[in-house]
Amino acid sequence: MSRTRTSDVLVIGGGIIGLVTAWRAAQRGFTTTVVDPDPGGGAAQVAAGMLAAVTELHYGEQTLLGLNLASARRYPDFAAELTELTGRDLGYRRCGTLAVALDSDDRAHLRELHTLQRQSGLDSEWLSGRDCRRLEPMLAPGVRGGLRVDGDHQIDPRRLAGALVAACERAGVVFHRTWAERLDVVRDRAAGVTASDGTALGAGQVVLAAGSLSGRLPGIPDHVLPPVRPVKGQVLRLTVPKRYAPFLSRTVRAVVRGSQVYLVPRESGELVVGATSEELGWDTTVTAGGVYELLRDAHELVPGITELPLTETRAGLRPGSPDNAPLLGPTELDGLLLATGHYRNGVLLTPVTGDAMAHALATGELPDEARPFTPRRFSAAALTELPA
Numbered sequence: 001m002s003r004t005r006t007s008d009v010l011v012i013g014g015g016i017i018g019l020v021t022a023w024r025a026a027q028r029g030f031t032t033t034v035v036d037p038d039p040g041g042g043a044a045q046v047a048a049g050m051l052a053a054v055t056e057l058h059y060g061e062q063t064l065l066g067l068n069l070a071s072a073r074r075y076p077d078f079a080a081e082l083t084e085l086t087g088r089d090l091g092y093r094r095c096g097t098l099a100v101a102l103d104s105d106d107r108a109h110l111r112e113l114h115t116l117q118r119q120s121g122l123d124s125e126w127l128s129g130r131d132c133r134r135l136e137p138m139l140a141p142g143v144r145g146g147l148r149v150d151g152d153h154q155i156d157p158r159r160l161a162g163a164l165v166a167a168c169e170r171a172g173v174v175f176h177r178t179w180a181e182r183l184d185v186v187r188d189r190a191a192g193v194t195a196s197d198g199t200a201l202g203a204g205q206v207v208l209a210a211g212s213l214s215g216r217l218p219g220i221p222d223h224v225l226p227p228v229r230p231v232k233g234q235v236l237r238l239t240v241p242k243r244y245a246p247f248l249s250r251t252v253r254a255v256v257r258g259s260q261v262y263l264v265p266r267e268s269g270e271l272v273v274g275a276t277s278e279e280l281g282w283d284t285t286v287t288a289g290g291v292y293e294l295l296r297d298a299h300e301l302v303p304g305i306t307e308l309p310l311t312e313t314r315a316g317l318r319p320g321s322p323d324n325a326p327l328l329g330p331t332e333l334d335g336l337l338l339a340t341g342h343y344r345n346g347v348l349l350t351p352v353t354g355d356a357m358a359h360a361l362a363t364g365e366l367p368d369e370a371r372p373f374t375p376r377r378f379s380a381a382a383l384t385e386l387p388a
């Protein structure tokens with residue numbers, strides 16, 4: 001039989017973005033519920049966990065860079081706070097990143113990235129191929145040069161997700177372990193959700209943080225439905241036997257024939273190789289072609305990977321948005337806030353998202369650093385406004 005439970009804040013989605021929002025909301029004294037069949041699951045179970053504000057800089061994304069850097073700066077304290085609270089090691093590794101070029105096209109691309117990084121005031125150093133191999137002896141002899149970025153680190157997203165669940169539990173967040181079936185709107189205000197077990201979950205404020213699923217929750221009026229789409233990423237996990245350690249001492253990445261490939265070495269011996277980027281709707285099949293391309297490109301970069309056991313293949317869905325940036329804060333529907341659309345940067349943006357969403361829940365406004373990411377930038381009125 002259905003019943004109603006009411007909280008100050010109801011978060012739809014228990015991925016890392018929903019969890020950090022719930023945790024920070026509960027720390028502010030809000031009674032908070034998360035509705036998700038599997039809290040801590042989702043894209044974080046697939047993601048490599050690169051904190052790559054500098055090496056993943058793209059033309060046209062300078063506004064997003066500001067938010068990415070703000071979140072990267074928060075990471076040391078954020079990770080320390082979570083570890084102290086939960087006693088869990090997050091695999092946060094301040095190891096830096098090396099982005100390398102394998103041919104003259106790749107080198108020209110990296111040179112352009114270096115120029116953009118310098119224009120943006122970021123720290124990165126151009127290295128010759130020989131210097132790249134001095135840093136990482138497992139690199140292919142043909143490496144033509146690279147960018148050393150000592151500020152781009154990594155974290156293990158699976159551990160992060162587990163720690164956020166534990167932190168939420170300690171802070172008194174209630175988990176309702178089912179799907180949200182529809183948003184309930186009462187008198188033009190988001191009032192809660194009806195869960196798939198029939199429970200009506202009422203709330204003063206509702207945060208939609210359902211990753212790539214955020215764009216299709218029934219009950220959301222069309223004009224506030226977030227323009228979020230799934231972008232598939234296939235990722236491999238290999239294991240570095242102790243006798244080969246240290247195989248790589250930092251994240252190594254490259255663009256090979258136009259596709260990104262990265263190798264993220266964990267202290268545990270796990271080596272994550274990612275990622276494809278495919279616009280295929282809701283498909284999460286691991287394909288022979290995807291695995292082949294990742295292994296082929298990773299092998300060109302680091303030939304020794306063919307010796308390593310391949311322990312896992314998996315695909316996840318990035319929540320893509322029209323400008324590759326997240327949608328954060330209040331919407332045009334009273335009581336409904338968004339925390340979604342983080343696309344390639346969900347793990348990196350976790351700390352700043354938690355802070356921005358807690359601020360928005362408490363004050364009704366986004367903090368200055370998060371204002372450009374209001375969902376209202378995609379409203380019909382904003383999209384029809386022409387620049388003067």
Ligand code: GLY
Nearest residue numbers: 233274275344345
């Ligand atoms: N940020 C890495 C990826 O989205 O593949």
